[in-house]
Amino acid sequence: QKEVEQNSGPLSVPEGAIASLNCTYSDRGSQSFFWYRQYSGKSPELIMFIYSNGDKEDGRFTAQLNKASQYVSLLIRDSQPSDSATYLCAVNPGTYKYIFGTGTRLKVLA
Amino acid sequence: GAGVSQSPRYKVTKRGQDVALRCDPISGHVSLYWYRQALGQGPEFLTYFNYEAQQDKSGLPNDRFSAERPEGSISTLTIQRTEQRDSAMYRCASSTGTGEEKLFFGSGTQLSVL
Numbered sequence: 688q689k690e691v692e693q694n695s696g697p698l699s700v701p702e703g704a705i706a707s708l709n710c711t712y713s714d715r716g717s718q719s720f721f722w723y724r725q726y727s728g729k730s731p732e733l734i735m736f737i738y739s740n741g742d743k744e745d746g747r748f749t750a751q752l753n754k755a756s757q758y759v760s761l762l763i764r765d766s767q768p769s770d771s772a773t774y775l776c777a778v779n780p781g782t783y784k785y786i787f788g789t790g791t792r793l794k795v796l797a
Numbered sequence: 798g799a800g801v802s803q804s805p806r807y808k809v810t811k812r813g814q815d816v817a818l819r820c821d822p823i824s825g826h827v828s829l830y831w832y833r834q835a836l837g838q839g840p841e842f843l844t845y846f847n848y849e850a851q852q853d854k855s856g857l858p859n860d861r862f863s864a865e866r867p868e869g870s871i872s873t874l875t876i877q878r879t880e881q882r883d884s885a886m887y888r889c890a891s892s893t894g895t896g897e898e899k900l901f902f903g904s905g906t907q908l909s910v911l
Contacts, residue, residue: 695837719898730888730902731840775839777900783828784853785900787839 690714691778693788701796706763708791710776713757720752720759721777725790731775735761766795799823801903803889809909810879818874818906820889826901827894831864831874834886834905843887846872847894879910 692711700706708722719738723731737743737750737759749762759778763770773790780786802821810816822829827848832840842856848869857863861879866872876883886907890900 691839693839721899730904731900732902733899736899777839779898782853783845783847783898784842785830785898786842787832789837789839 690780690786691776691788693774693776693791695789696792697794698791699794699796700766702766702768704766706766706770706793706795708761708763708774708776708793710759710761710778710788711757712759712776712778712786714778714780714786715754715757716781717754717757717778718781719779720750721779721785722748722750722761723775723777723787725773725775727772763793766793768795768797771795801889801891801901803887803903803906805906806904807907807909809911811911812879812881814879815875815877816879816908818876818887818889818908820872820874820891820903822870822872822889822891823901825893826891827869828892828898829866829872830890830892830900831872832888832890832902834888836886840888840902843874876908879908881910884908884910 722735725731735750751760775790776788829846831843834840845853846866886905888905890902
């Protein structure tokens with residue numbers, strides 16, 4: 688079992704819809720969770736982080752964390768073509784090491 | 798500096814040659830990471846520095862790979878006797894080391910071993 692699992696996609700959503708990206712992790716002691724966006728040919732860029740169970744909202748983005756289910760998700764409301772990218776889930780198991788998933792490729796169709 | 802700077806941006810080398818990849822982190826960032834990213838995959842952890850101390854090198858694939866950060870700022874990742882399987886994007890990231898560990902990535906060095 689991979690430490691951080693994501694569906695590779697592509698996930699296609701129409702413009703204006705909600706995109707839902709999911710991630711599961713194996714280390715129950717994981718402390719903090721991050722979502723990075725990576726445009727094709729570019730470096731990953733942090734867009735959200737969450738440490739506590741529940742929801743965290745920042746503009747059109749909402750991160751959701753359920754530690755009991757070892758599940759973290761990212762919702763993107765009012766999706767725009769400019770949101771088309773690969774979204775990487777990263778988990779910190781309580782040390783300095785950040786474990787990344789393989790990423791989910793999102794396509795927002797105009 | 799304004800961001801994490803990596804050089805060279807591209808490196809093409811012949812199998813068997815040694816290469817050195819450089820990373821200049823954001824000024825004041827005490828934590829420095831090296832990751833390797835294959836096409837279509839997420840970044841894979843290689844090694845971590847806290848100031849000049851290499852605290853974890855568990856991700857380095859074998860003893861041909863080494864890294865240093867002698868003055869706690871610029872870091873060099875060295876690959877000796879390169880092999881074709883070493884071809885990948887090598888990314889450096891830095892963070893403040895204060896606990897809210899948001900990683901800031903450099904543009905990476907694309908290594909091609911012929």
